[in-house]
Amino acid sequence: xxxxxxxxxxxxxxxxxxxxxxxxxxxxxxxxxxxxxxxxxxxxxxxxxxxxxxxxxxxxxxxxxxxxxxxxxxxxxxxxxxxxxxxxxxxxxxxxxxxxxxxxxxxxxxxxxx
Amino acid sequence: xxxxxxxxxxxxxxxxxxxxxxxxxxxxxxxxxxxxxxxxxxxxxxxxxxxxxxxxxxxxxxxxxxxxxxxxxxxxxxxxxxxxxxxxxxxxxxxxxxxxxxxxxxx
Numbered sequence: 001x002x003x004x005x006x007x008x009x010x011x012x013x014x015x016x017x018x019x020x021x022x023x024x025x026x027x028x029x030x031x032x033x034x035x036x037x038x039x040x041x042x043x044x045x046x047x048x049x050x051x052x053x054x055x056x057x058x059x060x061x062x063x064x065x066x067x068x069x070x071x072x073x074x075x076x077x078x079x080x081x082x083x084x085x086x087x088x089x090x091x092x093x094x095x096x097x098x099x100x101x102x103x104x105x106x107x108x109x110x111x112x113x114x
Numbered sequence: 115x116x117x118x119x120x121x122x123x124x125x126x127x128x129x130x131x132x133x134x135x136x137x138x139x140x141x142x143x144x145x146x147x148x149x150x151x152x153x154x155x156x157x158x159x160x161x162x163x164x165x166x167x168x169x170x171x172x173x174x175x176x177x178x179x180x181x182x183x184x185x186x187x188x189x190x191x192x193x194x195x196x197x198x199x200x201x202x203x204x205x206x207x208x209x210x211x212x213x214x215x216x217x218x219x220x221x
Contacts, residue, residue: 033209042118042200042211043157056208091157093209103147103209105157 002026006092006106014114018080021109025073025094031055033103034067034077035091043091049075050097082113117141120201120212128220133188135215137201140182147209148175148186149200157200160186191219 005024013019025032030051035043046065048055051072060067064083069075079086089108095101118139127133137146148160161168161175163184168175172191177184188195196219201212 035211040213042202042213044211045208048208093157102159102162104159105149107156 004092004094004104004106006090006109008109009107010110010112012112012114013082015084016081018078019082019111020079021077021090021092021111023075023077023092023094023106025075025092026104028096029094029104030072030097031095032069032075033091033093034075035093037089037091037108039088046077046090079111082111084113087111087113116213117210118201118203118212120199120215122215123213124216124218126218126220127191129192131191131219133191133195133217133219135186135199135201135217137184137186137212138182139184139201139203139210141203141205141210143203143205145204146177146184147202147204148184149202151198151200151214153197160199188217193219193221195219 007022032049034046036046037043046060047057047067049069052069065079067077089110091108092106093103095103121136145162145164147162150158150160163177172189174187198214198216200214202209
């Protein structure tokens with residue numbers, strides 16, 4: 001089966017600009033996650049969707065970050081305006097419904113804010 | 115204290131050595147994942163386990179639920195095994211990640 005697709009792979013923007021990332025999960029995977037991974041650290045959950053509903057966005061900096069999954073399939077993550085500390089890899093993952101189903105990860109988008 | 119702790123944070127070894135990476139967690143879990151991340155950033159799932167032991171090629175993962183501890187072993191290590199290895203635990207719904215172990219295998 002096709003994996004989790006993310007784009008772009010790399011993005012460089014200036015601070016205060018806006019940026020958007022796109023994720024296409026594996027077909028049939030109702031659960032979708034966005035993670036932020038700062039260099040040298042483990043991934044941190046930003047938001048979790050179940051179909052098109054938000055399950056957990058407690059660690060999403062809502063003043064500048066937003067995410068949507070309007071039709072319960074693709075998802076976009078937006079940062080507006082970006083700060084230097086937003087430089088990180090943004091990972092998307094998806095999995096089928098169920099207690100012990102495996103999560104599959106995309107290649108990530110490496111964002112550099114200058 | 116982090117919910118998921120890995121050790122060591124960095125590990126350098128010679129080709130052929132037996133490698134062990136440890137993961138301890140403090141929360142109740144339904145499953146534990148071992149993940150491999152290469153420099154490009156992409157993550158590959160190596161194992162998902164909730165009890166006992168799993169083996170895939172030169173990789174072995176074990177988990178002790180009572181002790182809340184898991185280990186990832188690599189036998190006959192090779193330079194291509196160089197990567198960051200991440201332990202992640204699943205509680206009710208979400209995955210919580212360790213900080214990763216950077217493994218470098220020198221030829």
